[in-house]
Amino acid sequence: MAGAKHDTMPLATGTGLRARRSSLEFSFTSEQREVREQVLRFARKEIAPRVRDHDLRGEFDFQSWRRLGEMGILGLHLPPEYGGGGQSVLACVAVGEALGEAGVDGGLALSYGAHSFLCADTILVHGTGAQRHRWLPGLATGERIGCMALTEPAAGSDVASLATRAERSGGGYVLNGRKMFITNGGIADVAVVYAKTDPAAGHGGISAFVVEKGAKGFSASRNLHKLGMRSSVTSELAFEDCFVPEDQRLGEEGAGFLMALQTVEWDRSTLLAPFLGSLQFLIDRSCAYAKERVQFGRPIASFQAVKRKIADMKIVLEVARALVYRVGWCKDQGRPLNALEAACAKLFVGEASLGPTNDAVVLHGGYGYCHEYDVERVFRDARLGAIGGGTSDIQKLVISRLMETLEI
Amino acid sequence: MDFELGPEGQEAERAAAWLEAEGKAFTALSGLDAAALRVALLAAQGALAGPGSRAVAPLLAVARRSAPLFLALEATRHLRDLVGSLGPGGLPEGEIAALARGERIGAVALADSAEAPPARLARSGDGWRLTARKSFVTNAPVADWIAVFADSDGREAVCLVSPREAGVRPGERMDLMGLDGLAVAALAAEDAPLPASRVLGPFADRAASARYARDANLSIAVAAAGLMRGALRAAHRHARDHRRDGRPVFSRQEVAFKLAEVLALTEAAELLCYRASWMVETADPGADTVVRCAKVFCTESAERAASACLQVMGGEGYRKGNAAERAYRDAKGLALAGTTVEVARMAIADALLSRA
Numbered sequence: 001m002a003g004a005k006h007d008t009m010p011l012a013t014g015t016g017l018r019a020r021r022s023s024l025e026f027s028f029t030s031e032q033r034e035v036r037e038q039v040l041r042f043a044r045k046e047i048a049p050r051v052r053d054h055d056l057r058g059e060f061d062f063q064s065w066r067r068l069g070e071m072g073i074l075g076l077h078l079p080p081e082y083g084g085g086g087q088s089v090l091a092c093v094a095v096g097e098a099l100g101e102a103g104v105d106g107g108l109a110l111s112y113g114a115h116s117f118l119c120a121d122t123i124l125v126h127g128t129g130a131q132r133h134r135w136l137p138g139l140a141t142g143e144r145i146g147c148m149a150l151t152e153p154a155a156g157s158d159v160a161s162l163a164t165r166a167e168r169s170g171g172g173y174v175l176n177g178r179k180m181f182i183t184n185g186g187i188a189d190v191a192v193v194y195a196k197t198d199p200a201a202g203h204g205g206i207s208a209f210v211v212e213k214g215a216k217g218f219s220a221s222r223n224l225h226k227l228g229m230r231s232s233v234t235s236e237l238a239f240e241d242c243f244v245p246e247d248q249r250l251g252e253e254g255a256g257f258l259m260a261l262q263t264v265e266w267d268r269s270t271l272l273a274p275f276l277g278s279l280q281f282l283i284d285r286s287c288a289y290a291k292e293r294v295q296f297g298r299p300i301a302s303f304q305a306v307k308r309k310i311a312d313m314k315i316v317l318e319v320a321r322a323l324v325y326r327v328g329w330c331k332d333q334g335r336p337l338n339a340l341e342a343a344c345a346k347l348f349v350g351e352a353s354l355g356p357t358n359d360a361v362v363l364h365g366g367y368g369y370c371h372e373y374d375v376e377r378v379f380r381d382a383r384l385g386a387i388g389g390g391t392s393d394i395q396k397l398v399i400s401r402l403m404e405t406l407e408i
Numbered sequence: 409m410d411f412e413l414g415p416e417g418q419e420a421e422r423a424a425a426w427l428e429a430e431g432k433a434f435t436a437l438s439g440l441d442a443a444a445l446r447v448a449l450l451a452a453q454g455a456l457a458g459p460g461s462r463a464v465a466p467l468l469a470v471a472r473r474s475a476p477l478f479l480a481l482e483a484t485r486h487l488r489d490l491v492g493s494l495g496p497g498g499l500p501e502g503e504i505a506a507l508a509r510g511e512r513i514g515a516v517a518l519a520d521s522a523e524a525p526p527a528r529l530a531r532s533g534d535g536w537r538l539t540a541r542k543s544f545v546t547n548a549p550v551a552d553w554i555a556v557f558a559d560s561d562g563r564e565a566v567c568l569v570s571p572r573e574a575g576v577r578p579g580e581r582m583d584l585m586g587l588d589g590l591a592v593a594a595l596a597a598e599d600a601p602l603p604a605s606r607v608l609g610p611f612a613d614r615a616a617s618a619r620y621a622r623d624a625n626l627s628i629a630v631a632a633a634g635l636m637r638g639a640l641r642a643a644h645r646h647a648r649d650h651r652r653d654g655r656p657v658f659s660r661q662e663v664a665f666k667l668a669e670v671l672a673l674t675e676a677a678e679l680l681c682y683r684a685s686w687m688v689e690t691a692d693p694g695a696d697t698v699v700r701c702a703k704v705f706c707t708e709s710a711e712r713a714a715s716a717c718l719q720v721m722g723g724e725g726y727r728k729g730n731a732a733e734r735a736y737r738d739a740k741g742l743a744l745a746g747t748t749v750e751v752a753r754m755a756i757a758d759a760l761l762s763r764a
Binding site for chain 1: 411463464702757763
């Protein structure tokens with residue numbers, strides 16, 4: 001160091017940097033905040049009281065679904081010409097967060113995500129004008145329920161190994177195969193289905209189709225009972241010589257792989273928003289309980305071990321917010337494949353939310369283990385975060401592949 | 409929302425790269441003396457924003473190159489911020505500008521020594537007398553000006569002292585486990601006389617120390633986030649270049665996934681710094697809590713990240729002088745500097761419980 005000679009760094013401006021241009025900005029617009037508050041009030045009043053019952057019975061809540069549709073939530077991001085609200089991705093993030101904060105279960109929020117983003121958005125982005133007009137208005141109102149069918153019993157994140165076939169036949173395609181873990185599968189009216197049109201072409205041999213409920217050869221063969229997200233219907237779908245007309249193919253033949261990649265970005269962004277809200281829900285519940293519950297002559301909120309749990313919930317929430325908001329913003333900017341941002345958000349939220357949900361159960365003691373206090377439901381629901389839409393290991397695979405060439 | 413750094417933010421990264429290229433010594437400091445720090449301050453002053461500003465990109469850019477250098481620069485900035493907000497006339501004319509130009513070194517002394525009574529300030533004629541024992545003051549051995557928090561009949565005051573003045577005595581420079589080159593020492597003032605102009609306050613509330621503590625915690629969080637990126641870059645480079653059994657070690661999932669986790673943590677830490685900074689800048693009522701969240705998350709993640717990066721680098725990582733080894737030692741210092749993570753967690757919970 002001694003004797004080193006340094007000129008002033010070339011950045012020097014004499015007036016300092018303007019914070020605005022070298023910092024990021026995190027505020028929702030007033031419209032987004034208003035939508036969020038409306039949804040929070042509505043969901044607390046009309047949906048949350050029904051959650052426990054449907055969760056325990058593992059039943060989809062059709063009444064709440066209809067109300068979500070009437071509120072305009074199910075088509076929030078779709079353009080007005082298709083009956084949607086024309087809102088941004090960040091508005092959808094705000095709404096998802098509000099649902100979680102209100103105490104809406106992850107199951108209903110997951111059904112909303114699969115319907116609006118995995119199904120309707122795929123039709124919006126890749127459909128022709130005629131296809132959009134045919135399917136989107138019904139999906140926007142929730143009168144018709146949508147799903148997306150990609151995963152198979154033997155093919156998940158390894159999309160190239162899909163076994164479902166779509167063979168050309170008389171003005172269309174004949175689909176044969178099975179799909180697994182399909183959210184909304186058993187109740188869906190409209191399904192976006194991925195199948196191989198050219199098995200020899202690897203990723204380039206996958207195409208997407210819209211299959212409607214009632215199509216001959218299409219059935220939901222069984223509903224799966226799950227640890228969490230119990231009010232969402234998760235099904236195995238079967239296609240047995242199911243004829244799909246050519247005008248129900250989405251995009252070009254062979255373009256399905258990229259479409260699927262774009263779709264899973266929703267899994268890794270907006271679909272994470274309810275997890276954020278759920279963390280706020282847990283903080284609210286935990287604080288209230290800790291102040292009310294007295295042990296050893298004083299509220300347990302006065303014990304540092306309890307405070308530590310509450311603090312950790314807040315820390316994870318704030319980090320998760322920053323990550324998820326960024327992905328939402330990236331999508332709003334129309335960035336085609338923000339894989340790194342999305343995978344980082346998914347990896348963090350999926351893994352990090354497990355600790356606080358577990359802490360919330362422990363903080364509530366025996367009550368936390370009982371259904372009446374709702375925190376155990378959030379604990380069960382959170383488990384899917386590190387699994388659905390690509391496991392945490394898959395996120396690490398995505399990130400590490402990018403790191404092979406990316407200068408970090 | 410806006411997650412795009414403007415041209416100035418991108419320029420900050422370029423300029424910090426220049427700092428690294430031109431001043432290799434900054435990243436391998438063994439002893440940051442006053443002359444060396446002045447050189448660094450002069451060289452880096454353009455990368456740091458003006459008083460009150462929270463432009464994170466340039467701060468991160470410097471912190472990625474050297475956490476101790478960054479902390480030394482920040483200590484000067486904090487002094488400037490304090491004086492600028494509480495009483496610009498507290499220092500002799502031209503000194504604020506000299507601090508801003510990097511020609512003077514600053515320090516702030518908040519924490520009292522556990523073995524001594526709290527710092528106190530007493531009236532003496534037209535002026536004051538300060539008695540204080542402060543511990544772990546960054547830049548104390550090399551500073552030109554030090555802001556010392558003291559109590560005056562239950563009210564908070566900030567005293568601006570020069571270490572060369574009568575009664576003011578910086579302690580011996582401490583030998584630290586990490587943060588190589590950072591000049592840290594205790595500071596003692598024994599009935600030190602001060603003119604009235606160099607005492608800011610006394611104030612009825614403790615807002616000044618609360619604000620300083622918040623800003624210092626944010627600086628430490630940024631230092632931790634920067635340190636993570638620096639260690640990650642070194643480990644990433646090593647893993648791609650270093651071959652075992654005919655292929656780069658990065659081709660093994662055990663290595664690649666470890667670094668993927670570190671990258672996700674680093675992205676998260678940086679974003680949380682930006683978010684906390686934005687909340688401070690916009691006077692969000694939740695800003696103090698989120699800054700504490702940033703302090704805890706970033707420093708604890710830095711410990712985890714540094715350990716993982718060192719592990720990936722194998723024997724090379726265990727040798728003195730590489731970024732992962734430095735980060736491994738520095739991260740521990742950051743976790744306990746400022747508000748410790750334990751105290752920060754309690755404060756976060758207290759804030760939430762008081763609102764519930």
